Amino acid sequence: MTNPSGFSLTSSATDNSSDPGGPVAYGYTPAVARHFAAHPLPGATGRGRVVRVDRNLLLVAVDNQLLHLPYPLAGGIPVTGDWVWTGPNRAGECQILAVLPRLSELSRKRAFEDSSAAQVLAANMDVVGVVVPVDRPLTHNRLERTLVAAWDSGATPLVIITKADLAAVADDVVGKVILQAAGVEVVTTSAENGDGIDELLQHIPPGGTIVLLGPSGAGKSTLINALVGREVQHTGAVRSGDFKGKHTTTSRELVPLANGTVLMDTPGVRGFGLFDAEDGMEDMFGDVEELAAGCRFSDCSHQGEPGCAVQEALADGSLPERRWHSYLKLQRELAALARRSSVAAQRAYHREWHQKVVSAGKSQRWAERDLAERQDRAGGKDRKRRR
Ligand SMILES: Nc1nc2c(ncn2[C@@H]2O[C@H](COP(=O)(O)OP(=O)(O)OP(=O)(O)O)[C@@H](O)[C@H]2O)c(=O)[nH]1
Numbered sequence: 001m002t003n004p005s006g007f008s009l010t011s012s013a014t015d016n017s018s019d020p021g022g023p024v025a026y027g028y029t030p031a032v033a034r035h036f037a038a039h040p041l042p043g044a045t046g047r048g049r050v051v052r053v054d055r056n057l058l059l060v061a062v063d064n065q066l067l068h069l070p071y072p073l074a075g076g077i078p079v080t081g082d083w084v085w086t087g088p089n090r091a092g093e094c095q096i097l098a099v100l101p102r103l104s105e106l107s108r109k110r111a112f113e114d115s116s117a118a119q120v121l122a123a124n125m126d127v128v129g130v131v132v133p134v135d136r137p138l139t140h141n142r143l144e145r146t147l148v149a150a151w152d153s154g155a156t157p158l159v160i161i162t163k164a165d166l167a168a169v170a171d172d173v174v175g176k177v178i179l180q181a182a183g184v185e186v187v188t189t190s191a192e193n194g195d196g197i198d199e200l201l202q203h204i205p206p207g208g209t210i211v212l213l214g215p216s217g218a219g220k221s222t223l224i225n226a227l228v229g230r231e232v233q234h235t236g237a238v239r240s241g242d243f244k245g246k247h248t249t250t251s252r253e254l255v256p257l258a259n260g261t262v263l264m265d266t267p268g269v270r271g272f273g274l275f276d277a278e279d280g281m282e283d284m285f286g287d288v289e290e291l292a293a294g295c296r297f298s299d300c301s302h303q304g305e306p307g308c309a310v311q312e313a314l315a316d317g318s319l320p321e322r323r324w325h326s327y328l329k330l331q332r333e334l335a336a337l338a339r340r341s342s343v344a345a346q347r348a349y350h351r352e353w354h355q356k357v358v359s360a361g362k363s364q365r366w367a368e369r370d371l372a373e374r375q376d377r378a379g380g381k382d383r384k385r386r387r
């Protein structure tokens with residue numbers, strides 16, 4: 001195989017038999033290999049992942065090298081985390097040929113933009129870590145809305161409590177956050193004394209990518225340092241197609257961690273706009289709510305009642321249809337979260353009650369029988385399903 005641009009082509013699109021092909025240190029898992037196989041591209045010879053986005057060039061891990069490559073001429077604008085097909089251009093230089101469909105994405109969407117105008121910030125995260133410091137916990141509402149946005153990205157949210165060593169406040173806050181997290185898993189960490197770091201890593205699937213979101217001062221940088229402290233040194237030199245042989249050290253936004261997972265540390269993503277006072281999610285639909293408050297009936301369902309301000313605004317175009325639909329969608333998601341939250345609260349209550357009974361010296365069996373009887377008395381009909 002010729003190697004005109006000075007780097008080795010270690011895989012081929014047509015050879016998907018044995019070699020893993022892609023940049024394994026950057027999250028190239030068997031699932032990603034299948035994603036490539038499902039989106040073949042004639043002429044593609046390399047499989048890469050965008051490690052950092054700069055103004056003029058993209059830093060891309062291609063197979064087992066890091067390369068600076070120009071933006072592709074067509075086929076979408078890559079963002080950090082994107083999987084790309086690469087191959088030689090006519091001059092024989094490596095270039096990005098196509099961006100694969102994203103498995104998840106975080107995008108910033110301002111209140112009055114429609115979704116096509118949303119700016120994608122990062123792609124293909126598996127876990128969105130919502131960082132909540134014990135010394136300044138989020139309000140219930142804000143945590144819920146952040147979790148909605150995290151679910152919306154297509155990744156799995158994980159609530160990461162930081163600074164748990166601040167004992168005076170920790171227990172109280174941890175308990176509250178677990179209830180508010182509505183069934184989303186919660187890990188408690190302290191970068192100060194190293195607690196919970198291993199547990200956090202275990203919540204990332206093998207080869208998976210995690211990104212951290214959280215307000216300024218939440219402890220993200222400190223947590224990242226604790227995670228990267230175990231970083232595998234990447235030995236491949238960075239080489240640019242334009243400056244052959246010129247080696248440069250470079251910072252990366254995707255950082256391979258020692259256990260094979262990948263940390264995404266993209267400055268623009270960290271705060272994610274969610275926590276900015278001016279365009280916080282909380283304020284996103286203030287105008288819609290104000291509008292709805294002007295309906296003739298206070299319990300207006302906005303579905304055709306007389307004097308409905310929402311229907312009027314939709315009719316005269318002052319409330320765009322799409323915006324009304326996103327408002328309804330967010331309301332539905334919040335309602336679903338609230339339902340899950342109360343189920344989680346019930347489970348937590350039962351667990352706690354069991355523990356109290358057991359620690360009082362009674363058997364678990366007795367506790368369960370008694371619980372079942374209490375539920376029967378309370379009108380529960382599901383006794384048969386109980387063991
Ligand atoms: N006690 C304690 N303090 C911590 C811990 N982690 C971070 N801090 C402190 O919290 C403050 C903020 O931490 P950062 O890591 O800078 O927070 P950040 O989320 O990166 O903030 P931005 O860079 O503004 O987004 C610093 O003073 C840290 O020393 C911890 O585990 N325990």
Ligand SMILES: [Zn+2]
Pocket residue numbers: 292295300301302303305307308309310311
């Ligand atoms: Zn109405």
